[in-house]
Each structure stands twice: as C-alpha cells, then as structure tokens.
Amino acid sequence: MNAPTHASHVLPAVVQRITPPALIDALKERFGERCSTALAVREHHGKDESSFTVPPPSAVVFAESTADVAAAVKLAAQYKTPVIPFGVGSSLEGHLLAIQGGISIDVSRMNHVLRVNAEDLTVTVQPGVTRKAVNEAVKSEGLFFPIDPGADASIGGMCATRASGTNAVRYGTMRENVLALEIVTASGEVIRTGTRAKKSSAGYDLTRLMVGSEGTLGVMTEITLRLYPLPEAISAAVCSFSSIEAAVRTTIQIIQMGIPIARVELIDVNSVRMVNAYSKLSLAESPMLLMEFHGSPNSVKEQAELVQEIASEHGGTSFDWATTPEARTKLWTARHNTYFAGVQSKPGCRVISTDTCVPISRLADCLLESVAEADASGIPYFLVGHVGDGNFHFGYLIDPNNPQERETAEALNDTLVARALRLEGTCTGEHGVGLHKMDFLKTETGLGAVNMMRTIKHALDPDNIMNPGKIFSW
Amino acid sequence: MNAPTHASHVLPAVVQRITPPALIDALKERFGERCSTALAVREHHGKDESSFTVPPPSAVVFAESTADVAAAVKLAAQYKTPVIPFGVGSSLEGHLLAIQGGISIDVSRMNHVLRVNAEDLTVTVQPGVTRKAVNEAVKSEGLFFPIDPGADASIGGMCATRASGTNAVRYGTMRENVLALEIVTASGEVIRTGTRAKKSSAGYDLTRLMVGSEGTLGVMTEITLRLYPLPEAISAAVCSFSSIEAAVRTTIQIIQMGIPIARVELIDVNSVRMVNAYSKLSLAESPMLLMEFHGSPNSVKEQAELVQEIASEHGGTSFDWATTPEARTKLWTARHNTYFAGVQSKPGCRVISTDTCVPISRLADCLLESVAEADASGIPYFLVGHVGDGNFHFGYLIDPNNPQERETAEALNDTLVARALRLEGTCTGEHGVGLHKMDFLKTETGLGAVNMMRTIKHALDPDNIMNPGKIFSW
Numbered sequence: 001m002n003a004p005t006h007a008s009h010v011l012p013a014v015v016q017r018i019t020p021p022a023l024i025d026a027l028k029e030r031f032g033e034r035c036s037t038a039l040a041v042r043e044h045h046g047k048d049e050s051s052f053t054v055p056p057p058s059a060v061v062f063a064e065s066t067a068d069v070a071a072a073v074k075l076a077a078q079y080k081t082p083v084i085p086f087g088v089g090s091s092l093e094g095h096l097l098a099i100q101g102g103i104s105i106d107v108s109r110m111n112h113v114l115r116v117n118a119e120d121l122t123v124t125v126q127p128g129v130t131r132k133a134v135n136e137a138v139k140s141e142g143l144f145f146p147i148d149p150g151a152d153a154s155i156g157g158m159c160a161t162r163a164s165g166t167n168a169v170r171y172g173t174m175r176e177n178v179l180a181l182e183i184v185t186a187s188g189e190v191i192r193t194g195t196r197a198k199k200s201s202a203g204y205d206l207t208r209l210m211v212g213s214e215g216t217l218g219v220m221t222e223i224t225l226r227l228y229p230l231p232e233a234i235s236a237a238v239c240s241f242s243s244i245e246a247a248v249r250t251t252i253q254i255i256q257m258g259i260p261i262a263r264v265e266l267i268d269v270n271s272v273r274m275v276n277a278y279s280k281l282s283l284a285e286s287p288m289l290l291m292e293f294h295g296s297p298n299s300v301k302e303q304a305e306l307v308q309e310i311a312s313e314h315g316g317t318s319f320d321w322a323t324t325p326e327a328r329t330k331l332w333t334a335r336h337n338t339y340f341a342g343v344q345s346k347p348g349c350r351v352i353s354t355d356t357c358v359p360i361s362r363l364a365d366c367l368l369e370s371v372a373e374a375d376a377s378g379i380p381y382f383l384v385g386h387v388g389d390g391n392f393h394f395g396y397l398i399d400p401n402n403p404q405e406r407e408t409a410e411a412l413n414d415t416l417v418a419r420a421l422r423l424e425g426t427c428t429g430e431h432g433v434g435l436h437k438m439d440f441l442k443t444e445t446g447l448g449a450v451n452m453m454r455t456i457k458h459a460l461d462p463d464n465i466m467n468p469g470k471i472f473s474w
Numbered sequence: 475m476n477a478p479t480h481a482s483h484v485l486p487a488v489v490q491r492i493t494p495p496a497l498i499d500a501l502k503e504r505f506g507e508r509c510s511t512a513l514a515v516r517e518h519h520g521k522d523e524s525s526f527t528v529p530p531p532s533a534v535v536f537a538e539s540t541a542d543v544a545a546a547v548k549l550a551a552q553y554k555t556p557v558i559p560f561g562v563g564s565s566l567e568g569h570l571l572a573i574q575g576g577i578s579i580d581v582s583r584m585n586h587v588l589r590v591n592a593e594d595l596t597v598t599v600q601p602g603v604t605r606k607a608v609n610e611a612v613k614s615e616g617l618f619f620p621i622d623p624g625a626d627a628s629i630g631g632m633c634a635t636r637a638s639g640t641n642a643v644r645y646g647t648m649r650e651n652v653l654a655l656e657i658v659t660a661s662g663e664v665i666r667t668g669t670r671a672k673k674s675s676a677g678y679d680l681t682r683l684m685v686g687s688e689g690t691l692g693v694m695t696e697i698t699l700r701l702y703p704l705p706e707a708i709s710a711a712v713c714s715f716s717s718i719e720a721a722v723r724t725t726i727q728i729i730q731m732g733i734p735i736a737r738v739e740l741i742d743v744n745s746v747r748m749v750n751a752y753s754k755l756s757l758a759e760s761p762m763l764l765m766e767f768h769g770s771p772n773s774v775k776e777q778a779e780l781v782q783e784i785a786s787e788h789g790g791t792s793f794d795w796a797t798t799p800e801a802r803t804k805l806w807t808a809r810h811n812t813y814f815a816g817v818q819s820k821p822g823c824r825v826i827s828t829d830t831c832v833p834i835s836r837l838a839d840c841l842l843e844s845v846a847e848a849d850a851s852g853i854p855y856f857l858v859g860h861v862g863d864g865n866f867h868f869g870y871l872i873d874p875n876n877p878q879e880r881e882t883a884e885a886l887n888d889t890l891v892a893r894a895l896r897l898e899g900t901c902t903g904e905h906g907v908g909l910h911k912m913d914f915l916k917t918e919t920g921l922g923a924v925n926m927m928r929t930i931k932h933a934l935d936p937d938n939i940m941n942p943g944k945i946f947s948w
Contacts, residue, residue: 117833120834120835168673176650190922191920191923192922195918196833197832197833199831199863199904201900201902201904203946204945205636205685206923206926209678212678228732229732257703258705302770302773359594359596360595360672361591389673391671391673421669424671425670426669427676429671430673430675433675448665449667452659452934453677455934456930456933459932460930472677
C-alpha cells in the first residue's frame with residue numbers, strides 16, 4: 001500500500017504484539033482440535049469485507065459455549081494477549097483484523113436459539129446465530145426479527161457494530177432491539193446486563209454500552225432480542241424517478257408526514273445496471289425507491305396510496321407492486337445483492353464503503369453534492385441508501401493494486417464525511433468505526449467524548465486485550 | 475425512623491462529608507445571589523417525593539447556562555464536594571437527597587427550548603425545560619414529544635432516571651427518544667455525546683450510558699429529543715372490568731396481537747375511588763383500562779374495534795369514548811392525579827411506590843398475587859399500571875410516624891420485587907434505583923454487573939462527587 005495522504009485510510013501505527021507460545025499450548029490443551037493454528041484457518045479469520053490487509057491472528061479458537069469463551073479470554077488475559085471475536089466475517093470496517101496480533105475467538109458454532117418466548121415477543125440466542133436463522137426459528141410463531149443489514153450477519157456481530165439496515169426506519173436498530181446480554185468481560189468473568197422486561201431503569205445501561213462497542217469491552221455470549229408479530233399484510237413496491245433528487249425529496253416528505261413505512265431504499269442508476277447484470281433482471285435504468293409497507297390490509301393500502309401521491313408529485317413513475325412473498329423476496333434479494341453485483345462489475349476490485357447518516361432535512365444537500373463529486377472522479381461506484389433514516393452508502397470500486405484509485409476514493413469519502421458532519425450528521429450510521437473511521441470519530445464527537453470512551457475502555461480492559469486498536473487509539 | 479429489618483428501606487450507612495466554607499465562599503463569589511445558603515431554599519432542594527428524610531445540601535446554586543454548571547462542578551471538584559443536579563424535585567426514589575452532603579445545582583432556570591428542527595422531528599432543550607413546555611413549544615409545528623411520566627418533570631430529570639410513562643408502550647422510553655446530550659463531566663469539562671442523526675454507530679453509546687445514570691456520571695446541560703408528528707386522529711376510551719385479572723388479560727392479548735395502542739393504563743378500584751373523591755368525578759367503581767389510539771382516522775377506528783372485541787371477550791363493559799381534546803385531557807388528568815388523590819385520601823401520609831416491570835406474559839401472575847398480599851396487609855394503597863409494558867405501581871400510603879406501617883409496606887415491596895425478578899423482570903421500570911432499590915439492583919443484575927457499573931463510576935468520577943451514594947455503594 002502506498003503512503004497515503006488521507007488520514008482515514010492510514011492503518012494506525014501499532015506494534016504487533018507477540019502471542020506467547022505458552023498461550024497457544026494452553027489453548028491447545030484446553031480446546032484440542034478446536035484451537036487451530038493452520039494458516040488457512042488463521043487467514044480466513046484475519047480478514048473481513050474491508051479493504052485492509054494485515055497479518056492473521058496466531059490461532060483460532062472455536063468456542064461452543066459461554067464457558068469456552070470465558071476460558072479462552074481468561075487464558076488470553078493471563079498472557080495479556082488480544083482476543084477478537086469472529087462471527088461470519090461480514091464487517092466492512094476492519095473490525096476482525098488482528099492489527100495487534102492475538103487470537104480469534106470464532107463463535108459461529110454457538111449457533112443455538114436458546115429460548116423463544118413468543119408470548120413476550122422475545123428470543124434469546126447465542127452470538128453465532130445469524131439473522132436469517134433467528135427468523136427461521138420464530139416464523140412458525142407468527143413473529144419476526146426485523147433488523148436486516150443485508151448480509152446474513154451473526155447476531156453477535158450485529159450487536160457489536162450496532163447494525164441496522166433496511167427495516168430500521170420503522171423498527172429501529174440493534175440499539176432499540178437488544179433487551180439483554182450475557183458478556184464475558186476482559187478478565188473472563190461472565191455477567192448479565194439486563195432482564196427480559198421491556199423497559200428498565202435499573203442502573204447504568206450496560207446493554208447499550210456493549211451494543212456498538214465492537215468487541216472492545218467484552219465478548220457477547222447470549223443475546224435477548226425483541227421480536228414483532230408478522231404484519232397481517234405486507235406490500236412492496238418499486239418506483240422509478242428521473243433523478244436522485246426527486247427520489248430523495250419523496251422520501252423526506254414520507255418521513256416528515258409520519259407515514260410508518262417499513263422500508264424505503266434508494267438505489268441509483270449505477271446500482272440498477274450492476275444488479276440487472278448480476279441478477280439477470282431488467283429493472284428500468286433510473287434511480288428508484290424500493291419500499292415496503294406493513295400493517296393491517298387497510299393500513300397498508302392507506303400508506304401505499306399516500307406514498308404514491310407523494311411520489312407522483314415528484315414525478316415518480318411506474319409504481320410496480322410486489323404483493324406475493326416470492327416477488328418481494330426477489331426484490332429485496334436484488335437490493336441486498338447490490339454489494340456483490342458491484343464487486344462483480346469490476347473484477348478483482350475491493351469496495352470502499354461510506355456510511356454517513358444525516359438529519360432527514362439535510363439528506364438531499366448531503367447526497368447530491370457527493371454524487372456530483374463521485375461522478376467527476378472517474379471511480380466506478382454504486383450508491384444505495386436507507387434514505388428514510390438519512391443513511392446512505394457509496395461503494396467506490398477500487399483496484400487494490402492501484403494506490404491512486406484508493407487515494408481518490410478515500411478523498412471522496414473524506415469530503416463526504418466532512419459534509420455530513422457540517423450537516424449535523426455522523427460518519428457512520430451502521431457499519432461502526434473499526435479501523436477506518438477513527439479520525440472521523442474524533443472530529444465528530446470531539447476529543448472530550450473520545451477521551452470518555454477511552455477512560456471507560458482503560459477501566460474495563462486495563463491490559464487492552466479486547467479487540468485492541470479499534471474505534472480509538474489506546 | 476425505627477430500625478427496619480428490610481434492607482430496601484435502610485438508608486445506606488454513609489458519612490456526611492463536610493462542605494468546606496471556602497467552597498461556599500468561592501461559589502458566592504462566582505454566583506452572587508444565585509448561590510443560596512438560606513435554610514428554606516436548602517430544605518426545598520433536600521427532599522423529593524420519596525419517603526426519606528436527610529439533612530439538606532449546604533448550598534444551592536441556580537445555574538443559568540452550561541458555563542454556570544461547569545463552573546460550579548469545577549469548584550466542587552477542587553474541594554472534592556458532592557454536587558446533586560435538581561430539576562423540579564419530582565423524583566420518587568431519593569435521587570435528590572444530599573445523603574453525603576454537598577451542594578445542589580438547580581437547573582430550573584435553564585428552561586430554554588434552544589432549537590426546534592421540525593423537518594427533522596428533533597428538538598434541543600436545556601435540562602430545566604419540562605415535558606409540558608416541550609410540547610407547548612412544538613405543537614404549532616404539528617409535533618409532540620410523547621414521553622409522559624405523569625408529573626410535569628424536567629427533561630433533565632427524565633433523562634437521569636430513564637423515565638417513561640403512559641405513552642411508552644408505543645413510543646418507547648427516554649432510552650429510545652434522546653438523540654444526543656451535552657454533559658458537564660465530574661472534572662467540569664463539557665462534552666457532547668452525539669449528533670442529530672437518527673442513528674449512529676460512532677463509538678460507545680455515551681448517550682445511553684448517561685440516560686439513566688441518575689446524576690452519578692455527569693450533569694446534563696443540553697438534550698436533543700426525538701419528536702413525532704401529532705397523530706391525524708386520536709381517540710381515548712375507558713373500559714370497566716369485573717376484575718383486575720380480566721383487565722390484565724385484555725392488555726396481554728392487545729400486546730401479543732401487535733395492536734399499536736398508544737396508551738393502555740390500568741387503574742384499580744381503590745384508585746378510582748380516590749380519584750372520584752379528589753377530582754369530583756363519578757367513574758364506575760371497578761377496575762378499568764384507560765386507552766388511547768393514535769393514527770389515521772381509519773387506523774384508529776380499526777384499532778379501537780379490535781380492542782373492543784378483545785375487551786368484551788374478557789367481560790369488559792361500558793366502553794366510554796373520549797373523542798374531544800377536552801374529554802381526553804379530563805381523562806388523563808384524572809389518571810395523572812391518582813398519586814395526589816392517594817396522598818389526599820390519608821392526610822399526612824407518605825407514599826412508598828413500587829415500580830416492578832415484567833415480561834407481558836408474566837404480568838397477571840406478578841400482579842394478582844401482589845394484590846392479594848396488599849389487600850391482606852391492611853395498608854391502604856392504590857394500584858396503577860402501564861400494563862402494556864408489564865410495568866405497574868402500588869402506592870402504599872403510610873404514616874411516616876408509624877414504623878410498623880413503613881415496615882409492612884416495605885415487606886410487601888420486598889416480596890413483590892422478589893416475585894418480579896423470579897419472573898425475569900426488573901425492580902424498576904422507570905423510577906430509577908436512587909436510594910431505595912440499591913439492594914434490589916444487586917439481586918437483579920448480580921454483583922458482576924454492579925461491579926462493572928462501579929468500575930465505570932470510579933473511572934469517570936474518581937473523587938465520587940457526582941450525586942454520590944445513589945444506585946450502588948462506592
């Protein structure tokens with residue numbers, strides 16, 4: 001990687017700590033074949049969907065229980081060696097990279113749905129359960145878990161990054177939908193952060209402190225989530241617009257009117273072309289909104305009619321309905337495949353993904369200027385957005401072997417983040433800080449808040465072994 | 475107060491720290507007449523709606539700006555002297571009591587609505603603004619702030635206790651509705667915890683850590699809240715039942731069916747009698763549900779019809795509608811006056827208020843046994859509940875000069891809390907821990923979680939000056 005000038009993609013200068021052979025021995029003794037030092041296994045656990053490359057962890061422990069995680073962390077603590085939890089590896093921000101060395105704790109075998117409490121609309125799962133598996137487990141009860149970041153991420157990973165996605169405009173994010181956690185702390189102790197009560201004022205909100213802490217304060221071993229009754233009626237639609245601006249202005253009006261839309265996603269014309277090629281579709285090549293409405297049949301009809309009215313005021317055309325589950329699945333699969341469609345459109349490329357989120361009234365300003373800059377740059381990109389929340393992603397498609405492309409993409413992101421912060425927004429709506437946004441975080445919150453985070457980290461993890469080097473420097 | 479046997483109402487043994495005269499001098503120099511040591515002023519700031527009596531603070535500072543709060547905290551920090559923020563004094567759990575001495579920082583003059591961002595559905599206020607004042611400020615924009623704990627509490631106080639109340643079943647609690655805070659830390663530094671973006675994954679969730687921290691981690695000086703469009707249609711109704719059980723089973727079914735009811739409040743027959751006497755009403759003397767529906771006219775009609783069906787299956791009768799704003803105000807004023815009606819029903823009494831919250835499927839079990847115990851005890855009480863959230867309050871009316879009554883009431887509460895915890899609930903749904911529930915918190919979360927809270931407190935407030943002695947012992 002060439003020496004870059006933009007702070008946001010410089011990997012922080014850190015010392016790789018040496019993993020003591022005695023720790024590996026102790027882990028092998030405790031875990032047998034479930035502790036692997038095979039290069040292929042380590043390499044698989046030493047990368048994610050970010051564009052960074054660092055050496056892999058020294059070993060991978062496949063945990064199957066809370067006791068396993070606690071034992072692994074205790075041993076690591078004894079040798080002051082980093083531990084990095086691993087779910088399915090879908091992080092976009094370098095969260096999983098062993099930037100200071102250490103061991104990876106793979107929780108993908110902790111994939112049991114422990115308790116479905118249908119009457120209370122809660123489910124308790126292990127961290128390796130994926131969001132699709134949660135939905136499989138609860139659908140026979142007429143329930144669903146709405147948080148949908150696209151990838152079939154692990155629930156543990158989604159907690160760690162405070163994930164959200166396409167349904168958040170109506171159902172909130174992981175912040176609003178995690179009721180309680182079981183955590184293995186930096187000393188290997190097992191604690192619980194809450195009960196199954198829907199609300200509580202019982203002391204500090206440790207649940208919310210852990211959600212979004214990116215593995216830096218503890219490893220989640222059990223997660224209680226809120227569920228929702230499957231809507232009586234669901235209806236989805238696609239609407240094309242002559243410009244991104246028209247689509248965005250439609251969205252702003254939907255939100256300001258308080259219409260309880262369940263999903264409202266923007267995809268730009270680049271994305272449409274890539275998805276058409278990847279998924280063999282023939283969507284009209286124009287910016288479009290993908291929408292979904294949940295409720296009683298009457299309420300869904302009412303919402304849809306209101307939205308159609310708003311859309312047509314902004315020139316929206318060809319409102320196509322997908323009322324069958326199959327048609328809806330096809331639609332959302334196409335949306336979720338944008339990322340992979342983008343990757344496939346430029347062989348060998350990596351994606352640099354932006355994640356700004358702004359107050360809804362600022363969305364058009366933030367988006368349109370950034371689109372103009374991206375178009376002018378010559379870097380191929382796709383643009384998708386959870387626009388109902390003011391959150392959108394450019395995926396800049398760069399050749400990892402071409403430093404100039406990376407440089408250009410990062411410069412675009414820097415400008416975009418600076419713009420979002422000026423508009424009272426955030427550098428990351430849902431992907432997390434990881435390695436990629438540490439400098440942005442300082443600008444966004446100011447040093448005072450970062451120092452408070454750092455003070456908490458120092459107090460709860462004094463040897464800096466929990467996913468060190470992420471979010472902020474030690 | 476007689477020596478009690480129940481841990482929950484023993485004031486923790488703490489040493490009153492001496493407020494150094496030099497600190498009082500320095501505060502008087504900085505604040506002039508806005509620093510008061512008059513006994514009447516101190517006594518007003520040394521009590522709340524709890525049943526505890528302790529010596530008042532040594533001085534009261536009337537802050538008018540963030541700079542004032544920062545200056546007061548800096549001086550207090552210099553002399554390692556406790557500071558206790560004060561809003562309107564409506565805490566039920568002893569949060570405002572100067573149990574270790576120190577000074578009260580009254581923020582009631584920080585009562586400005588700083589920015590209404592109607593297009594983004596946000597408002598930024600100072601901490602002394604009350605919830606009714608927020609609603610006054612935003613109603614001309616067609617917006618409202620739904621969190622309604624009954625009392626016209628300050629927004630700062632509502633943040634500090636993670637308050638909720640009658641609308642939480644639909645709109646969530648302060649946890650879900652605070653976007654960002656400005657905080658004065660224990661060293662007197664001013665920090666910001668977030669932006670106006672609707673969601674964010676930018677580092678630790680300091681906003682949620684502060685919400686519910688009861689003044690023990692910092693003083694809130696600016697608060698950004700979420701707003702909602704005023705519903706197109708609102709309709710409220712009262713329904714009488716032959717038993718509490720029938721009312722509770724109706725509620726459980728409403729929630730499990732996912733009907734987006736905006737309010738569903740239980741009041742028992744004792745409360746009805748007290749409210750009738752206090753508010754000169756003639757409500758039928760039976761347990762009842764007070765309900766409110768928000769939405770489009772069609773959706774409100776649909777919700778109400780469904781609920782009527784469910785209620786009549788459980789023998790609910792005389793479904794009375796309040797469709798005009800005046801009729802609704804009368805209804806909710808009656809509900810909110812239950813507390814004062816209870817106090818007036820027994821002259822000279824104090825209220826010991828319970829606050830358990832359980833998963834909705836456990837609500838009937840938790841409530842009915844506790845009602846039987848309260849009836850058997852001979853202590854007069856009222857019972858009200860935000861039953862849609864599984865949260866309810868007994869108000870035991872005790873003679874503060876009769877140790878036996880206090881003892882009996884606390885024993886009832888002890889039994890109730892133990893039952894709620896067995897049913898996977900919490901000791902406090904919305905009032906906070908304060909002085910009254912410190913032992914319950916340990917039982918509820920386990921020592922591991924309390925120790926994590928303590929570690930955070932020690933790190934962020936090493937001299938223990940921020941509202942010391944609340945939530946947990948040092």
